[in-house]
Amino acid sequence: MNIINPEEGTLVYEMDGAVGKKLLSKTDVEVVRIELDPGSSLPVHRTPVDVFFYIIEGSGEIEVGGESKTVEKGSVVESPKEIPHGLRNHSDGTLKVLVVKTPRP
Numbered sequence: 001m002n003i004i005n006p007e008e009g010t011l012v013y014e015m016d017g018a019v020g021k022k023l024l025s026k027t028d029v030e031v032v033r034i035e036l037d038p039g040s041s042l043p044v045h046r047t048p049v050d051v052f053f054y055i056i057e058g059s060g061e062i063e064v065g066g067e068s069k070t071v072e073k074g075s076v077v078e079s080p081k082e083i084p085h086g087l088r089n090h091s092d093g094t095l096k097v098l099v100v101k102t103p104r105p
Contacts, residue, residue, distance in 0.1 A: 004024060006098070009022050009023045009033055016041075017037035018034065018035070018036050018037070018040045018041065019034070020033070020099075021033050028102060029100060029101065030101040030104040030105065032098075033056075033096065034087070034097045034098075034099055036089040036094065036097070038094070039090070041087060042088075044086035046082050046083065048081055048105055050079070050081050051081075051099060052078045052079065052100050053075075053077045053098070053100075054075075054097065054100070055071050055076075055077075056073065057073055057093075057094065058089065058091055059072040060090060060091060061090060062077050062088075063084070063085060063087075063088075064079045064085045065079075065083045065085070
């Protein structure tokens with residue numbers, strides 16, 4: 001049994017109040033935990049695979065395909081492959097998001 005501590009992981013990026021740590025990487029899936037400090041963002045970009053976002057903690061704004069929505073703890077948002085997506089934290093607290101990419105890019 002492999003138990004993964006979501007506070008740990010391999011650092012994959014750190015910039016301007018945004019930190020991404022890879023928790024799992026298999027042939028069919030990659031899981032990354034993102035933390036965004038207040039006022040920080042993950043710029044809009046595209047991925048060659050399907051992605052979904054699970055909001056672990058906090059609230060923020062997510063953009064998928066040019067449409068923006070406010071999301072809160074417990075929200076799950078789908079972003080199909082090649083559709084532009086990004087995250088912004090406009091709140092006063094940390095936004096923590098679990099990002100699942102399938103298959104692994």
